[in-house]
Amino acid sequence: MATESLSLAPPVAERPGPIGWTRRNLFATPFDVALTILIALFLLWIVPPLVRWGVVDASFTAPNRDLCPADGACWGIVRDRFHQYLFGLYPVDQYWRIFAGGLLLILGCVPLAVRRFPHKVLYGVAFMVIYPYVASWLFEGGGPIQPVIDTPLWGGLFLTLIISIVGIVASFPIGIALALGRRSTMPVIRALCVAFIELVRGVPLVTVLFMASVMLPLFLPPGWSIDKLMRALVGVSLFSGAYMAEVIRGGLQALPKGQYEAASALGLTYWQSMRLVILPQALRLVIPGIVNSFISLFKDTSLVFIMGLYDLLGISRLIVTSKEWLGHDIESYIFAAFGFWIFCFAMSRYSQRLERRLHTGHRH
Amino acid sequence: MNQTRNDSAPSIVLRDVHKWYGEFHVLKNINLEVMKGQKVVVCGPSGSGKSTMIRCINRLEEHQRGHIVVDGIELTNDVKNIEAIRREVGMVFQHFNLFPHLTVLENLTLAPIWVRGIPKKEAEETAMFYLERVKIPEQAHKYPGQLSGGQQQRVAIARALCMKPKIMLFDEPTSALDPEMVKEVLDVMVQLAREGMTMMCVTHEMGFAKSVADFVVFMDRGEIVEMAPPSEFFTNPKSDRTKLFLSQILSH
Numbered sequence: 188m189a190t191e192s193l194s195l196a197p198p199v200a201e202r203p204g205p206i207g208w209t210r211r212n213l214f215a216t217p218f219d220v221a222l223t224i225l226i227a228l229f230l231l232w233i234v235p236p237l238v239r240w241g242v243v244d245a246s247f248t249a250p251n252r253d254l255c256p257a258d259g260a261c262w263g264i265v266r267d268r269f270h271q272y273l274f275g276l277y278p279v280d281q282y283w284r285i286f287a288g289g290l291l292l293i294l295g296c297v298p299l300a301v302r303r304f305p306h307k308v309l310y311g312v313a314f315m316v317i318y319p320y321v322a323s324w325l326f327e328g329g330g331p332i333q334p335v336i337d338t339p340l341w342g343g344l345f346l347t348l349i350i351s352i353v354g355i356v357a358s359f360p361i362g363i364a365l366a367l368g369r370r371s372t373m374p375v376i377r378a379l380c381v382a383f384i385e386l387v388r389g390v391p392l393v394t395v396l397f398m399a400s401v402m403l404p405l406f407l408p409p410g411w412s413i414d415k416l417m418r419a420l421v422g423v424s425l426f427s428g429a430y431m432a433e434v435i436r437g438g439l440q441a442l443p444k445g446q447y448e449a450a451s452a453l454g455l456t457y458w459q460s461m462r463l464v465i466l467p468q469a470l471r472l473v474i475p476g477i478v479n480s481f482i483s484l485f486k487d488t489s490l491v492f493i494m495g496l497y498d499l500l501g502i503s504r505l506i507v508t509s510k511e512w513l514g515h516d517i518e519s520y521i522f523a524a525f526g527f528w529i530f531c532f533a534m535s536r537y538s539q540r541l542e543r544r545l546h547t548g549h550r551h
Numbered sequence: 552m553n554q555t556r557n558d559s560a561p562s563i564v565l566r567d568v569h570k571w572y573g574e575f576h577v578l579k580n581i582n583l584e585v586m587k588g589q590k591v592v593v594c595g596p597s598g599s600g601k602s603t604m605i606r607c608i609n610r611l612e613e614h615q616r617g618h619i620v621v622d623g624i625e626l627t628n629d630v631k632n633i634e635a636i637r638r639e640v641g642m643v644f645q646h647f648n649l650f651p652h653l654t655v656l657e658n659l660t661l662a663p664i665w666v667r668g669i670p671k672k673e674a675e676e677t678a679m680f681y682l683e684r685v686k687i688p689e690q691a692h693k694y695p696g697q698l699s700g701g702q703q704q705r706v707a708i709a710r711a712l713c714m715k716p717k718i719m720l721f722d723e724p725t726s727a728l729d730p731e732m733v734k735e736v737l738d739v740m741v742q743l744a745r746e747g748m749t750m751m752c753v754t755h756e757m758g759f760a761k762s763v764a765d766f767v768v769f770m771d772r773g774e775i776v777e778m779a780p781p782s783e784f785f786t787n788p789k790s791d792r793t794k795l796f797l798s799q800i801l802s803h
Contacts, residue, residue: 448611449648453662453714454637463661468652 251511264515265522268506272522275342275497284332285345288322315356338416342497344526349416350423350488350498355481357424362431367461369436380432387429393490395422400494419491427484434476438469471545478538482531499523560623562587562718562749563608568617570603577603578614579773587717590750592760592781595770596796601753604770605720608751609640622717638666641711645723647703649695655682655706656691659713667714674713681709685739701732705739712743719743721752755800761785769793 213223244259248266255261265272274285295314298304328335341349368380387395399418407413442465450460470477489500497505503523507516563585570578577600585591593601606612607619610626610633619626621636650658659678663669669677682688685705687698695703704724711719721740725733737759744750744763754760760767760781767784769777769792777784777793788794 443646443648445644445646445648446650449642449644449650452609452611452637452640452642452644453710454634454666455662456634459665463665464650468650471652 252513252515255515260518261515262518264506264512264518267511271343271502271506272499272526273343274345275502276340277336277342277345278334278340281328281334281336284325284328288325291321291325292318319353338414339495341416343502344499346416346491346496347485347488347498350419350491351481351485353420354423354427354484354488357420358427358431358480358484359477361424361428362435363466365428365432366435366439369432370439384429384432387426388433392423392426392487393493395426396490396493398422415494416496419494419496423484423488423491427480427487430480430483431477434473434480435469437476438471438473439465441472442469471542474538474542474545478534482534485531485534486527499526560587561585561620562589562622563751564618564620565604565607566618566620568604568607568614568619570600570607570612570614570616577773578607581617581775583768583775583778585749585751587749588747589765590744590748590763591752591766591768592764593751593753593768593770594755594757594760594796594800595776599770600773601768601770602722605722605751605753608718608720609637609642611642638714639717640720641714641716641718642720643704643707643711643722643724645726647695647700647707647727649703649707649710651695654692654694655687655698658695658706659710662710663713678709678713681712682706684712684742685709686735699732700728701735704728704732704736708736708739708743718749718751721750721754723753723755725754725756757785757800769796771796 214220240258241260244256245262246254246256246259247262249255249261249263250267251263252261255263270279270282274282277285295318299307299311299314301307304310324330325332326336326341327338365380365384368376369384371377371380396419399422400415403418404412446464446468447460450464455463489498491498492501492504500520500523503519504516506512507514507519512519561584563583565581565583568578568581569576581604583591593605595601603612607614607626608621614626622639624632624636626632626636649655650661653661656675656678659681660671660674663674663677664671679688679691682691685708687702687705690698690702690706695706698706708724724740725736728736733756737756740750740752740759741763750763752759752764764781766778766780768775769784769788769790771792776790777788779789784793785797788797
């Protein structure tokens with residue numbers, strides 16, 4: 188603990204090995220000693236019962252709640268309902284469509300990972316436009332692909348990923364456009380962007396989604412309806428776009444004025460200097476903020492429950508209302524939390540790698 | 552015949568130029584004419600408006616009254632005119648302002664490729680030619696952050712030259728450099744001047760002014776106080792303000 192208090196402590200004899208390490212890091216000052224003992228006691232109090240409940244007394248195989256142990260966790264719920272955690276209420280015999288869609292996504296992204304792929308940007312844009320159509324056709328069905336599976340049946344991790352990937356991909360250009368608009372010299376554009384950003388940031392996402400699901404239909408002509416999932420996607424994208432705009436604006440403001448001036452002095456137009464000089468630097472500066480937004484967006488997707496959609500969290504709630512698993516909320520939620528954590532942690536690691544890679548030639 | 556007439560046409564004309572920052576009158580009635588091939592050194596105490604003046608010439612700052620004509624094109628709010636002028640006017644800044652996310656070579660080829668539409672290969676050849684001239688071809692594939700200040704400023708000069716400008720503006724190009732690096736940058740500028748480039752340079756390097764300037768402009772409190780060839784300017788200054796400034800700057 189508290190290695191920074193070392194400088195205040197009397198010099199401790201340097202001893203190699205675990206004893207030396209313990210002394211240096213855990214028992215350097217009386218305060219450190221007290222803190223170490225307190226934390227050790229806390230861990231002793233909390234960990235053994237957790238291990239007893241979660242591992243020692245737990246059952247990993249029980250097929251339903253009737254066979255669960257009295258005092259232990261019943262992890263059989265994960266095994267029994269794993270497919271629902273992943274895909275929600277999507278018909279089991281149609282899972283191949285989801286796999287096919289996922290495979291297409293991975294294959295389609297391979298060229299983007301290749302460093303010197305020709306026309307990479309063009310390809311990326313084309314892929315981003317075409318893939319959603321192909322994927323939604325695969326998932327929903329129609330034409331040769333039968334039966335049609337309505338979006339309310341899509342769920343679990345599958346739905347969480349759809350909403351967050353669409354949200355992330357869409358919020359990025361929305362955010363850039365809003366950030367540039369907010370710094371524009373044209374008063375109308377600036378006012379519109381400021382109004383949009385402040386309005387959206389001023390209300391909770393739940394409200395945005397609620398309005399999209401309840402109020403939007405009231406304004407549509409009778410007979411019209413927009414798919415529930417589509418409404419959620421638009422709501423989430425606009426919402427996170429507004430947040431992204433402020434993150435990106437931070438990067439734009441952090442760049443020295445000289446960069447803007449040098450680009451102008453060379454004769455680059457506004458859009459050229461943004462694309463070639465300003466944004467590449469500004470976006471690099473705010474990678475941590477961008478990934479932070481992505482991570483909160485990923486977790487915020489669970490709010491679509493308000494529209495009656497069952498994402499990873501929604502489905503774990505639904506599962507524990509079934510008669511086979513009634514009352515095993517804790518196990519179900521722990522598993523859902525674990526699922527969220529895996530993805531968020533992966534994003535965080537990836538951003539660290541990205542930062543390191545992009546900053547190699549960037550030393551000042 | 553046509554050529555000689557062109558040679559005597561003014562490259563830069565400032566007529567009755569005024570500029571305000573809010574209430575503050577930064578430029579007062581500036582009148583200046585620079586002929587093709589002439590080298591002008593602008594000096595004056597800090598806050599005298601000399602940087603603001605040369606930044607008006609490529610519209611990094613906007614003037615509010617008067618006329619500025621560069622290479623026969625008048626600077627107005629018309630973006631087309633501004634872009635046309637910026638293509639022909641190179642600028643070197645006090646703080647270099649290289650693009651840190653691009654290599655030296657990419658810094659040099661960016662504008663020729665995107666603004667002039669020159670093929671990449673040709674732009675790279677031109678870039679290497681100018682890097683040779685500023686004597687750092689071996690740094691082409693490094694990033695600006697890996698170079699010394701003097702090297703960065705020479706890259707910045709080469710970057711401006713790659714656009715093959717008709718006029719070069721220098722805004723205190725040596726002020727941010729360590730003393731031992733000033734010479735390498737000035738050498739490049741002197742060479743450029745000898746080759747006949749039209750140059751306007753805000754600097755306190757009086758040695759440079761003496762050796763290359765056709766005339767020296769002295770500014771104070773937003774006005775041009777005195778304008779004279781260096782021989783006259785340094786030996787026989789007319790105004791008291793000029794005398795005071797010269798005594799301060801030449802005393803060591």
